[in-house]
Amino acid sequence: MADVAKLAGVSKMTVSHVMNGHHHVRAETRAKVEAAMAAVDYRPNSTARALRRGRTGVIGLAVSNIHMPYTAELARGVSDVLQQYGYRVAIEETRGRSESETEAWLRSPLSYDGLLISTSSLHRVPPGTLPQGYPVVVLGESMDDLSVDHVGIANKAGLALATRHLLGLGRTRVAFVGGSLGEETDMQVSRTRGYAQALRHAGVAFDPALVLPTMSDAPGGHAAAAQVLAAGADGAVCVTDSVALGLMRGLADRGCRVPDQVPVVGFDDIELSQFASPTLTTVRPDKDELVATAVAMLVERMGGFDGPGRLRVVQCELIPRESTAL
Amino acid sequence: MADVAKLAGVSKMTVSHVMNGHHHVRAETRAKVEAAMAAVDYRPNSTARALRRGRTGVIGLAVSNIHMPYTAELARGVSDVLQQYGYRVAIEETRGRSESETEAWLRSPLSYDGLLISTSSLHRVPPGTLPQGYPVVVLGESMDDLSVDHVGIANKAGLALATRHLLGLGRTRVAFVGGSLGEETDMQVSRTRGYAQALRHAGVAFDPALVLPTMSDAPGGHAAAAQVLAAGADGAVCVTDSVALGLMRGLADRGCRVPDQVPVVGFDDIELSQFASPTLTTVRPDKDELVATAVAMLVERMGGFDGPGRLRVVQCELIPRESTAL
DNA sequence: TTGAAAGCGCTAACAG
DNA sequence: CTGTTAGCGCTTTCAA
Numbered sequence: 001m002a003d004v005a006k007l008a009g010v011s012k013m014t015v016s017h018v019m020n021g022h023h024h025v026r027a028e029t030r031a032k033v034e035a036a037m038a039a040v041d042y043r044p045n046s047t048a049r050a051l052r053r054g055r056t057g058v059i060g061l062a063v064s065n066i067h068m069p070y071t072a073e074l075a076r077g078v079s080d081v082l083q084q085y086g087y088r089v090a091i092e093e094t095r096g097r098s099e100s101e102t103e104a105w106l107r108s109p110l111s112y113d114g115l116l117i118s119t120s121s122l123h124r125v126p127p128g129t130l131p132q133g134y135p136v137v138v139l140g141e142s143m144d145d146l147s148v149d150h151v152g153i154a155n156k157a158g159l160a161l162a163t164r165h166l167l168g169l170g171r172t173r174v175a176f177v178g179g180s181l182g183e184e185t186d187m188q189v190s191r192t193r194g195y196a197q198a199l200r201h202a203g204v205a206f207d208p209a210l211v212l213p214t215m216s217d218a219p220g221g222h223a224a225a226a227q228v229l230a231a232g233a234d235g236a237v238c239v240t241d242s243v244a245l246g247l248m249r250g251l252a253d254r255g256c257r258v259p260d261q262v263p264v265v266g267f268d269d270i271e272l273s274q275f276a277s278p279t280l281t282t283v284r285p286d287k288d289e290l291v292a293t294a295v296a297m298l299v300e301r302m303g304g305f306d307g308p309g310r311l312r313v314v315q316c317e318l319i320p321r322e323s324t325a326l
Numbered sequence: 327m328a329d330v331a332k333l334a335g336v337s338k339m340t341v342s343h344v345m346n347g348h349h350h351v352r353a354e355t356r357a358k359v360e361a362a363m364a365a366v367d368y369r370p371n372s373t374a375r376a377l378r379r380g381r382t383g384v385i386g387l388a389v390s391n392i393h394m395p396y397t398a399e400l401a402r403g404v405s406d407v408l409q410q411y412g413y414r415v416a417i418e419e420t421r422g423r424s425e426s427e428t429e430a431w432l433r434s435p436l437s438y439d440g441l442l443i444s445t446s447s448l449h450r451v452p453p454g455t456l457p458q459g460y461p462v463v464v465l466g467e468s469m470d471d472l473s474v475d476h477v478g479i480a481n482k483a484g485l486a487l488a489t490r491h492l493l494g495l496g497r498t499r500v501a502f503v504g505g506s507l508g509e510e511t512d513m514q515v516s517r518t519r520g521y522a523q524a525l526r527h528a529g530v531a532f533d534p535a536l537v538l539p540t541m542s543d544a545p546g547g548h549a550a551a552a553q554v555l556a557a558g559a560d561g562a563v564c565v566t567d568s569v570a571l572g573l574m575r576g577l578a579d580r581g582c583r584v585p586d587q588v589p590v591v592g593f594d595d596i597e598l599s600q601f602a603s604p605t606l607t608t609v610r611p612d613k614d615e616l617v618a619t620a621v622a623m624l625v626e627r628m629g630g631f632d633g634p635g636r637l638r639v640v641q642c643e644l645i646p647r648e649s650t651a652l
Numbered sequence: 653t654t655g656a657a658a659g660c661g662c663t664a665a666c667a668g
Numbered sequence: 669c670t671g672t673t674a675g676c677g678c679t680t681t682c683a684a
Contacts, residue, residue, distance in 0.1 A: 001661065001662070002661090010670075010671085011670070011671050011672080012661090012662080012663090012671090013663080013670070013671055013672080014669090014670060014671075016662070016663060017663095017669090017670080020663085024669055024670090025669070025670085026669060026670090029669080029670080041457060041458070043457050044661085044662080045377075045437070045660085045661050045662070046434065046435045046436065046437050047373060047376045047377045047382070047437040047660085047661080047662090048377050048660070048661030048662040048663090048676090049435075049661080049662055049663080050373045050435065050437075050662095050676095051371075051373045051374050051377050051660090051661080051662075051676050051677070051678090052661080052662045052663045052664080052675085052676055053662085053663070053664090053676085054676075056373070056435050056436060057435045058435055058436050060416075066392070066398050066401050066402060066417070067398050067399065067402055069395075071398075072392050072393050072397075072398055073393065075392050075419065076392060076393055076419070079419050079421075088418065088434070088435065088436075089418070089419070090386075090416040090417065090418050090436060091392070091416065091417040091418070091419075092414065092415070092416055092417070093401065093402070093405050093415075093417075095405075108372065108414070109372045109375075109376065109382050109383045109384055109414065110372065110382065110384050110414075110416060110436055111371070111372050111373040111376075131367060131369050132367070217597070218597055218598055218601045219597075219601075221601075222601060242598075245598060245601050245602075246601050248601075248603070249601040249602070249603060249605075252603055271543070271544055271545075272544055272568075272571060272598055275544045275545075275547075275548055275571050275572050275574075275575040276571075276575070276602065276603070277574070277575060277578055277602070277603045279575075327677065327678070328677090336654075336655085337654070337655045337656080338655090338677090338678080338679095339654070339655050339656080339679080340653090340654060340655075342678070342679060343653090343654080346679085350653055350654090351653070351654085352653065352654090355653080355654080370677085370678080371676085371677050371678070373676085373677080373678090374660090374676070374677030374678040374679090375677080375678055375679080376678095377660050377661070377662090377676090377677080377678075377679095378659085378660055378677080378678045378679045378680080379660090379678085379679070379680095380660075
């Protein structure tokens with residue numbers, strides 16, 4: 001910048017003014033400075049600018065797994081909405097690196113003006129871990145630290161919806177693929193509770209043999225097909241669409257017809273679900289509202305709002321398709 | 327930091343030494359400083375540190391569309407490999423925002439130590455756009471600016487492989503879904519050229535009516551099914567697996583059986599392709615080599631290597647599955 | 653083993 | 669309309 005200033009015969013300040021489009025610069029001066037900038041191929045140093053300004057204009061999105069279609073769609077939505085607020089978004093993948101992903105995040109060498117954290121299994125966050133006044137919104141499962149804003153999905157209600165759908169079809173041995181009976185309240189556990197709840201309300205006995213833990217991806221679902229059949233299930237709800245798509249294929253490989261013999265329901269409504277054969281019945285969370293709410297909360301925080309943590313839960317809707325059309 | 331220093335009764339420098347684990351600090355002093363850091367909930371300012379050190383330890387990955395499974399898998403691979411080198415990765419989505427995405431990138435408010443740029447259609451980059459000495463590696467289509475390292479996929483050869491596969495099945499009216507006959511060499515155009523080349527080598531006439539432009543996603547493929555049938559195709563290669571999956575469903579919706587009536591081939595080998603019904607024959611680029619090569623080049627550049635731009639192309643392999651099993 | 657000085661590249665706040 | 673001053677929070681260098 002000093003080089004540019006010297007070459008243009010002005011001060012660094014004037015260069016700064018030109019760079020930032022301050023209107024009170026004479027056209028002639030501006031031209032000189034611009035020429036000088038081009039001549040030395042000047043590139044502003046964004047680190048210095050960020051240090052001085054105290055903000056970067058970038059918000060971070062921490063996800064545990066970019067590979068999940070749900071995550072990709074989330075990232076897309078968040079980028080779009082934040083762009084309207086004048087922010088850029090950088091995504092980092094945590095891969096469940098440490099016990100407390102949050103902690104790892106706060107040590108990020110990048111400076112974000114705010115942080116959106118989305119993990120499917122966010123374990124206990126020791127209260128006080130989050131620095132005062134650092135704008136953070138958590139998407140997904142709840143944290144113990146209630147000083148943080150949080151936007152969740154109605155996992156329990158959503159899965160109850162799916163389960164009830166199969167019970168309504170007259171199925172009585174509905175499996176839950178990708179379920180978990182753990183204590184920590186993560187996404188899998190919440191959904192499993194919804195499953196159990198729906199059975200209870202319908203007066204159907206809960207059979208632990210029908211809860212099949214798997215990896216939450218298509219290979220996991222595929223591998224679970226054998227167990228679904230072995231357990232004598234006559235229907236299956238899955239923890240995610242990816243699992244459901246894998247399961248459907250696994251069942252087909254074993255000569256089991258979907259939906260006739262085993263209707264299948266997923267969760268998330270990823271794009272490919274409507275192009276599968278058969279198309280997949282699924283539970284669709286209101287993603288737009290999820291994103292809009294989270295971003296609005298974050299923007300408020302960045303604007304200085306310092307109230308207590310807020311909680312908002314978005315609802316889900318059942319999308320019936322061929323995989324449960326009897 | 328000044329607060330911590332004062333509270334611990336030392337200088338800022340000592341705090342810095344403790345923070346950075348310099349060993350020549352007396353245990354007693356270290357303890358005092360650590361206590362003070364905890365007491366004031368001290369958080370180092372990464373921007374200031376980056377400004378002073380001249381590096382952030384983060385590299386940027388620019389993608390045009392996170393939503394594409396291919397992109398997600400790329401991001402995953404890059405993160406994994408760069409982590410071994412001690413770097414973190416931040417992903418930004420460009421969405422083809424400007425004529426020159428590269429330009430937009432270099433204005434990023436975040437400071438990266440290096441940049442990986444992956445776009446499916448990177449248009450002309452005016453030479454000189456990239457700053458001297460800024461480590462950049464481009465993934466995918468080639469740029470005019472040869473001063474930049476570049477790792478490509480053998481798009482043309484890969485699609486020729488796919489096309490030849492269908493010709494070898496005795497098909498003579500093979501459609502290309504998602505093709506493009508444009509002038510700018512983007513991914514779609516390269517793949518279309520591979521299609522045309524395979525036809526030529528086999529002595530099959532090239533019929534422009536069989537090149538069907540679509541969006542490069544599942545809805546695009548689904549919508550193209552009608553045109554594939556209208557064009558009297560007896561086989562279809564697709565620009566991506568997403569398109570192929572959409573197409574297969576579209577054909578099924580019209581009572582057309584895959585593979586008997588119209589065998590289908592995709593490109594990318596995304597995870598869900600092996601769980602579709604029928605499973606999808608596809609062209610698999612050597613993703614591991616792509617990532618390893620790109621990262622190695624970037625690391626060399628960040629290490630000071632300043633030679634001319636290098637070009638490396640990774641090969642593809644045909645993965646036959648049910649969608650072409652006659 | 654610790655600390656003082658200097659400055660990374662930029663811009664807010666004011667003067668002129 | 670343009671420039672001066674004074675740092676942002678940290679670390680490199682070198683001295684004590």
